[in-house]
Amino acid sequence: DAKTTQPPSMDCAEGRAANLPCNHSTISGNEYVYWYRQIHSQGPQYIIHGLKNNETNEMASLIITEDRKSSTLILPHATLRDTAVYYCIVRVNAGGTSYGKLTFGQGTILTVHP
């Protein structure tokens, strides 16, 4: 799976949009971009994923650049409960014996403050 690079930490004011960047310059054509987050003392939680089109769900939006070498996770109105470590992961979705696993990096610690 391709390596990802994320800033170690970011701050955001409550109610504002949080924009979390991720670089994945070595991504392959069959690799998807996934975002998970881990709130303190809990297991990771899936947020969103995409291949090349921008995606939106009830939690967040995912913007993937046209060359697919980077992406941005957007939390449109951050709340204090969004304080967590956010992981950007790229992985294939089918084929081979190891496509099931997620390879977590260090992630970005997002702190939402009042």
Next chain:
Amino acid sequence: GAGVSQSPSNKVTEKGKDVELRCDPISGHTALYWYRQSLGQGLEFLIYFQGNSAPDKSGLPSDRFSAERTGGSVSTLTIQRTQQEDSAVYLCASSPTADSSYNEQFFGPGTRLTVL
């Protein structure tokens, strides 16, 4: 419905003892994963099951670690002759199937293992 459950939630053991960690995946999920998270470390993949077979065991750190899954449901991770470096939170996740363009993994709360 019920999520992924793990037991025990906390386990303290002495160095050299064997431990068993249990994972109950979401009903009907065929794919099951074990990860661990050591203090100050990221999440590390250990093993993946599809049904009862384990196509990927590449993350198991040594032959002291083993896992099995029976009936396509419950999985047990066994650590023999525990060492202090085995201390970590062991996380289990399940997903409906790994062979899909959509593969959200649902994580359990983890088992915190402390080896004294």
